[in-house]
Amino acid sequence: MVVNKAYKFRIYPTKEQLVLINKTIGCSRFVYNFFLGKQKEKDAYWYICEEMKQNGQLSSNEWKGSFLNKYATIKELPA
Known part of the structure; x- marks a missing residue:
């Protein structure tokens, strides 16, 4: 029988390290929320076009919104 063990560690960062940790977490939260x-926004365009199609304002929904993939978001990060 395999027994899994876990270890808990507590870190005590200095004030400078704490500032850097908070900046890192804040930046990653911003990037996640930006791409979300x-x-x-892409999904909203699709739903608008679909609603217009159902109301007869459009003949078909030509909006081909695709999901953002990992590689496209990585390429956009420097911009």
Whole structure:
């Protein structure tokens, strides 16, 4: 029988390290929310076109929104 063990460690960062940790977490949260917003915007366009199609304002929904993939987001990060 395999027994899994776990270890807990507590770190006590200095004030400078604490500032750097908070900046890192804040930046990653910003990047995640930024690209999540871009994906939601793409989804919103698709739903608008689909609603217009159902109301008869459009003949077909030609909006081909694709999901953002990992490599496209990595290429956009420097910009």
